[in-house]
Amino acid sequence: MREVIKNRYEFVILFDVENGNPNGDPDAGNMPRIDPESGLGLVTDVCLKRKIRNYVETVKEDEKGYKIYIREDVPLNRSDREACRDIGIQEEDEKKQTEALKKLKKSDPDVDIKLRDYMCENFYDIRTFGAVMTTFVKASLNCGQVRGPVQIGFARSIDPVVSQEVTITRVAITTEKDAENKTTEMGRKSIVPYGLYRAEGYISANLARKVTGFSEEDLELLWEAIINMFEHDHSAARGKMSVRELIVFKHSRELGDCPAYKLFDAVEVRKNGNVMYPRRYQDYTVLVHEEQIPESVEVRRMI
């Protein structure tokens, strides 16, 4: 049996982007997300969680206990198998399943919890972030909602970012008709020349112990995934992204030793004095004010 985590944690992630788009805004034609009032860049929590899922999926490759529930792509063999099933009795099967579930629920009132534990045991992302499962039996209490111990807020850039439109051309034309009239097509991409972003996260040891069983090994994997989350996510849109700092606060107890905001306030990211327009990580200084942190809280700079 793996050992469930016993301490509350908080963490600060600092990551930067160079000439890329860290997180497109579907409302603004995929331009980088910007808080319209302050001009600060935003990266949503779900964007970062996606990267963590992808990393775990890449390194663990469906290893038992490390499956990923919410996937980006459908692996080929699934479609193959589904094709086989289509000829079969898939439809009936589903109905039977629901009925079997109802029957089981009557004879075994704990079936909800058994199924939940089964999901947590097998899926890393459910153990970590939680999942919403449908009501197991209609009109009865919904036991299917799992809150995961790891909670991440929106990431925000330290300084306002400017998004820049870059117009590009390509010589390969998509349609025959267009090819008659022109030799190149224009495209657009939006980039942030440079942005240093800060995300804050929380890990509740209580939810780990009482619900999902998020273990010490899982925690190590989470840190590894955060550190490497952009290393396997390079693409034309992203530019150069990297995690610069992962500062972890480990409380000495399950409930924690001090308020989270005090720990977050102790991490100061300062733009160096003579820099007008930051363009590289060296234009910033990261300070951890140890004196503001209670002694019982262990601070680790993981990078």
Next chain:
Amino acid sequence: MGMGVKIRVWGDFALFSRPELKVERCSYDVMTPSAARGILDAVYWHPGLKWVVDKIYVRKPIRFTSVRRNEVKSKVLASSVLQAYNGGDKPLFISSKEEIVQRASLLLCDVEYVIEAHFEMTERANASDNPGKFKDIVMRRLRRGECFHTPYFGCREFPAHFCLWEEEAVPTAYDDAEEKDLGLMLFDMDYSDPEQIQPMFFRAVMRRGVLDLRNCEVMR
């Protein structure tokens, strides 16, 4: 001994979804009593205790912003979990490419509230439980920043910072506004019958920045 507490909560964003606008989520103007109770529950809860929210003070001007995100529309199906549990070979996952939907949410930004609440004992309290004990636990947790899990403003991606409010007076952003009618708001869910969980609503009127929930008429 007073069993009431005042806690100050603040954060960058909040989303208290209106039940009538849930697909493209839209936040209420202020925190709902049920969200305030959720925050208190995250700090300390026990079967022997029930939180009752008395007042919500709105400390910062109400401002909105919008965010559109890629979300998945489906939930984990119990029947397919059972299938996998019983050794079926159907792989279990949601493909976000197939199940993707883009949804906008209208969020509140830069929020701060003071929640004034008290707790009542319930029948499920143990023989050794008493209000003094619970009060001590709550106060200690609030002073030390301890919590069961990090409280949040409506959705988990909007974490709430919290601390004890120790001053007597609570200045609000709407001290000068005599009365602001916020319409019908969700009060809380009634879980007394697990077979039929019912929403409860109330007429929210903010007077001088304060939502007073004592003796308010609750509609079902």
